[in-house]
Amino acid sequence: MAIIGIVANGPSSSLPELSDFTNVVDYWIGADRGAFMLAKKAIKMEYAIGDFDSISDQEKLEIKKYTEHYKEYPIEKDKTDLELAIDKALEKNPSRIYLFGVTGGRIDHELANIQLLYLIRKQEIQAIMVDRFNYMELTFPGTYHIKNNDHYDNISFIPFTLEVKRLTLTGFYYPLTNYDLSWGSTRCISNKLLSNSGTFSYDQGILIFIKSRNVI
Numbered sequence: 001m002a003i004i005g006i007v008a009n010g011p012s013s014s015l016p017e018l019s020d021f022t023n024v025v026d027y028w029i030g031a032d033r034g035a036f037m038l039a040k041k042a043i044k045m046e047y048a049i050g051d052f053d054s055i056s057d058q059e060k061l062e063i064k065k066y067t068e069h070y071k072e073y074p075i076e077k078d079k080t081d082l083e084l085a086i087d088k089a090l091e092k093n094p095s096r097i098y099l100f101g102v103t104g105g106r107i108d109h110e111l112a113n114i115q116l117l118y119l120i121r122k123q124e125i126q127a128i129m130v131d132r133f134n135y136m137e138l139t140f141p142g143t144y145h146i147k148n149n150d151h152y153d154n155i156s157f158i159p160f161t162l163e164v165k166r167l168t169l170t171g172f173y174y175p176l177t178n179y180d181l182s183w184g185s186t187r188c189i190s191n192k193l194l195s196n197s198g199t200f201s202y203d204q205g206i207l208i209f210i211k212s213r214n215v216i
Helices: 033-040 057-065 081-090 107-121
Strands: 003-007 027-031 045-050 067-072 096-100 126-130 134-139 142-147 154-159 163-170 176-182 197-202 207-212
Touching: 003 033, 003 081, 027 033, 027 081, 033 045, 033 057, 045 057, 045 081, 057 067, 081 096, 081 107, 096 107, 107 126, 107 134, 154 163, 154 176
Parallel strands: 003 027, 003 096, 027 045, 045 067, 096 126
Antiparallel strands: 126 134, 134 207, 142 197, 154 207, 163 176, 163 197
16 A cells, blocks of 8 residues: 655745655655645655645746646635645555645644544544654554654653543653543653663554654
């Protein structure tokens, strides 16, 4: 099953190095100005989607050079450019979707984009947001294995539902066993792995798992 990368309209200063993902991502989709960001890096897209209200005619020509399919929507529409891009990605029934350029700008967009992770995950597709300082994944109940990443050395867990039941952290500096994590709790912020790997598991609820590094 394919792995898809979507680049949205967030600040370019928040983007990770997209070329680091070209060997992982099978298909790229550019949402609005995210398509121009891909074109600037000469990364071929399967789709460029959006109203392109922030794109000049010259930039549109550049986008079209690097995409197989260009689809322009009216500015007044019921879905954001990112959600339109996600809809297109879901048509390919991928195993994983990476979202880039979805943080660092307007907070209303950022909060809505985090909620879009649920739209993807409920289709049984892994949903991951990545920027220069954060790697964020929305998870459902189960057991997950984590590997140490020097780039993102802090690990946090935030409940997406009112409660996450029986959360267990193994191999962490601050371990937990069958802990009920409630909405608004900061108990699971800024943990670290003790070695190269660890696990977390829980039985009920929805949990956001975040790897991050400090902003310098």
